[in-house]
Structures are given as structure tokens and as C-alpha cells.
Amino acid sequence: MRRVRVCVVGAGVIGFSTAVCVAEALPFCSVTLLADKFSPDTTSDGAAGILFAAKFPDIPLERQKRWFKDSFDHLLDIAQSQHSPEAGVMLSSGWQIFKEVPADKKPFWADSVIGFRFMTEGELKRFPDHNFGQAFTTIKCECSSYLPWLEKRFRAAGGSVEQRKIDSLQELSSSYDIIVNCSGLGSKTLVHDNQVYPVRGQVLKVEAPWLQHFIRDGDGKTYIYPGIHGVTVGGTRQEQDWRLQVDDGDTRSILERCGSLEPSLSKARVLSKWVGLRPSRRNPRVEREMVKLQGRRVAVVHNYGHGGWGVTLAWGTALDALGLVRQCLDDMRLQAKL
Template sequence: MGGVRVVVVGAGVVGFSTAVCIAENLRHVSVTLLGEKFSPETTSDGAAGILFANHNPDVPVEQQRRWFKSSFDHLRLIAQSEDAPEAGVMLSSGWQIFRDVPEDKTPYWSDLVLGFRIMTEREMVRFPEHRFGQAFTTIKCECSRYLPWLEKRFRRAGGQVEQRRVDNLQDLSGSFDVIVNCSGLGSRSLAADVSVQPVRGQVLKMEAPWLQHFIRDGDGLTYIFPGIQGVTIGGTRQGGDWNLQVEENDTRGILKRCSSLEPSLTRARILSSWVGLRPDRRTPRVEVEREVEVEVKKGGRSVTVVHNYGHGGVGVTLAWGTAMEALGLVKKSLQGNKAKL
């Protein structure tokens, strides 16, 4: 398959994960990543970056397990390697707590994280407004470090990086044999997919080195995630909101909610505030485009489009898993078109 050219559109955690997977596994393929914005200006950079996943009834559980396990195992190896500080990947232990006992006390990923167990009554005394909790060790991935590290890994595998705005995927058909769309919210226009909606998230980074354990409310709105540099607290989940400005009302609400779970935060200093738009979709889209109009014929060959976007607030959690699935789709596409290529 010498001379085959693949382009990945999108420089967030999904885009770079996908580009690395392709470049490292298809050594005879030329891989280029195009992005309008790179770290530290991507949505991924502000993500809390801790591996959690909610059950999605529209995705087979085995597929969700495969995505989660692939990401967890990949990041765990990094967390336990000499690259951990540079890559911004660390093991993180703590608690997920619920105001009401959930129907599913042991989620599908409970055996994939480390040391999962139900919290004891004695442990729950600390959270008097909550009735149920889970304790376990997961992984925190700080994308402001992880993305530059992934880019270095991609370049070492022979990948090429170009800062460029893409307005139409078909514009790339003359230069590449396979187009992989990891443009997140940009897929509203690039893939004509209006089901991708922004979900506004605001977080704060706090100086609180005494905090060592994460706390996450089961509703996903209130969380405290200690990291390598600072503690990320949040958050907001405002669907259809394109506002990228830091709102003081949200800041006050975040501080109030998080301080009720961890009173010592009232003594912490705010290091920074951040707002990003999560690319939300009912289900992540990881598939080969089936619509005839995007299968562009150039010189007697077909250009395939593989999509990998719509991860919402679980981009870091599922990035490597869906990247590996996208890699499989690229492989199948190249095998199918081998005679033409």
C-alpha cells in the first residue's frame, strides 16, 4: 500500500489519538493531521480529563466496554511509565457519590477501573446529603500536556502536522486517499450533521495541593479532580449554549457546590477559569460515510470518509478506544480499494 495518503482532520484528543493509531499501525501509509487550532487552544485542553463514562442505551454495552477498556489500558501504561509527567497522565483515586441510590450500582466499567467497591456507611458520613457512593481508582489525563506529547509521538511515527482550516472535506479529495473526520463540533458543517450540539462547560483550576482524592457527584455537574498542577473543579452542562465567556454566576455556583463537598476549597486560590464547548451527540459517530455525495471520484479512484466525532463530555475517556475502531475502518477501506490504489 505504498503511496497511500491518509488525512486526519482535527487536533483535539480524538484527532491526535486517531492519527497516532493510524501512523503507528500502518507504517507504509503517509498520515497528515490538519487542525485549525492546536494545544493549548483546543476544547480538549480545558477538559477535566478523568476517565468516567455514563451508560449509553443506543450503543451496545460490549462496544462501550471495548472503547473504555482500550482507553484505560492505553493511559494506564503511560501513567506507569517514565513518560507520565511529560504526558500529564496519572492514577487518581476517589469517590463518586449519589443523592439517591442508582439503579445500576455497578456500571459496565466497574471491573475495568482499579479497586472498584461500594462505599461504607462510615465513608458516607462525610457526605450527609448523599445516600450512596462508589470508591475506585481511575486515570486523570491532562490534555495541556498530553496533546503536545501525542503530537511528538505522532511525528516520531512519521506523521505530518499542518495548521489549516478545512471548510469542506471534499476539498481534500484530490490530495488524500482516505479522509478521517475528527472535527468534533466542526462536524456540524463538515459532515452536515446538525445533531452535533454544543454543551457549554465552565471549570476552575484551584491551588489546593492538600487535596489528593477526587470527588464526583453522580449527576456529573459537580466535581473536584486533583491533578498534577492544580485542582480542577466544575462545572456546567448548558446544552445549545455557544457562549465562550467566563460567567461570574457560574463561577460562584461552582465554588458553592464544590465547597459544600470539600469545605477546604474556601481557602483555595483560583488559578484560572476556562470555558469550552463539548461536541455532544446522542451517540459518538464512528463509521464509514455511506452517503454517495461524499465518496468523491478522482481519476478513477474512490476517496473514503471515516468519521470519529460526537464524544460530548467523554472525549478523553473514549478517545483511544474510538481511535482504534477508526483505525480498523481505515484498514478495511484500504483493503477494499487496494486494487485501485
């Protein structure tokens, strides 16, 4: 029997995670990953990459919990292995602080991270504007290292990689049996999804080796994440903003806000400034459909629209996408028998 030809579109953290899952689990498939941009030029490359999540409104909570736990456990295994430095995956402890006590004091992912607890009054004293906080150990995944590491793992599983721009799924119809769409914001044009929109994020990388703990304001706009190569400070959440240029006003605002949480940042040297557009959607789209392309019906699996939670949920949704690819294969076997 000839090998089933699978194509994954997109080389960000969702695309490569999905491609690795499919190539490793289904060796009888020939898997090709296509994208016009690869690391270090993807949106994922600038992501802070720290694992926690917000709730999506219309996805069953059990499914969201599974996405988070699967991703956390996968990255924890890497963080505790010899691959940690090369993959850019490390444990990170710190605090998430709130000006007002959140409705959800214990978020749905609290049992998946390590040592989750509420902050004590003594700990909160250093943040006088904040009245509630959570302390825990999670994982930081630096995609500028992680994506090349995943690519190596994908190639080792027999996958092939091709750099080209795809403007329409029609271009792929005659070459592949199953298409997996992980094109993020590109899905707006590729599959005409008007529900996906950009949320502009600007971050700075600073040199502050004395900082060992992350601090995140519960509003999600101000954060300090120490990593392997510098400290990521941010940020912005500007909806429907397509600008990719660094905004000096945003830079000043980031330094001011982060400096009020961590005064020693005034001594930190700015190493780089970066802007990316998060591929946001009311809910991520992780589902399959049959699409008519060039007169034939082709199975398409979608996995995109994670917004600012791509790194957090990538492995979990990739495993779901793998399950959907398996369903497509079962359907193809049935069709062949009829």
C-alpha cells in the same frame, strides 16, 4: 506502490489519538493531521480528563466496554511508565457520590478501573446529603500535556502536521485517498451533521495541594479533580449554549457547590477559569462511508461526538477508527485488482 495518503482532521484528543494509531500501525501510509486549532486552544485542553463514562443509548454495551477498557489500559501503561509526568497522565483515587441510589449501582466500566467498591456508611458520613457512593482508582489525563506528547509521538511515527481551517471535505479530495474526520463540533458544518450539538462546560483551576482525592457528584455537574498542576473544580452542562465567555454566576455556583462537598476549598486560590463546548451527540459517530468529492469517490472515516467522554474513550474509538481505515485499504486493493 505509492504510499496511501491519509488525512486526519482535528487536533483534539480524538484527532491526535486516531492519527497516532494510524501512523504507528500503517507505516506504508503517509498521514497528515490538519486543524485550525492546536493545544493549548482545543476543547480537549480544558477537559478534566478523568476516566469514567455514561452509557450511550444505541451502541452495543460490549463495544462501549471495549472502548473504555482499551483507553484505560493504554493510559495505565503511560501512568506507570517514565512518560507519566511529561504526558500528564496519573492515577487518581476518590469517590463518586449520589443523593439517590442509581439504577446501575455497578456501572459497565467497574471492572476496568482499579479496586471498584461501594462506599461504607462511615465514608458517606462526610457527605450527609448523599446516600450512596462508589470508591475506585482511575486515571486523570491532562490534555495540556498529553496533546503535545501525542503530537511528538505522531511525528516520530512519520506523521506530518499542518495548521489550516477546513470548511469542506471537497478541499481535501484531490490530495488524499482516505479522510478521517475527528472534527468534533466542527462536524456540524464540515459534514452537515445536525445531530451534533454543544454542551457548554465551565471549570476553574484552583491551588489546593492538600487535596489528594477526587469527588464527583453522580449528577455530573459538581466535581473536584486534583491533578498534577492544580485542582479542577466544576462545572456546568448547558445544552445548545454556544457562549465561550466565563460567566461569573457559574463561577460563584461552582465554588459554592464544590465548597459544600469539600469545605477546605474556601482556602484555595483560583488560578484560572475556562469555558469549552463539548461536542455532544446522542451516540458518538464511529463509522465509515464513501463520499463523492469533486467527481471521485473518497473513503471517509468518522470519529466524533463523544460529548464529555472524549478523553475517556479516545484511544478505544481511535483503535476502532484504525480498523475502519484498514477496511478502506482492503477495498482499495480489491478495486485495484478488478
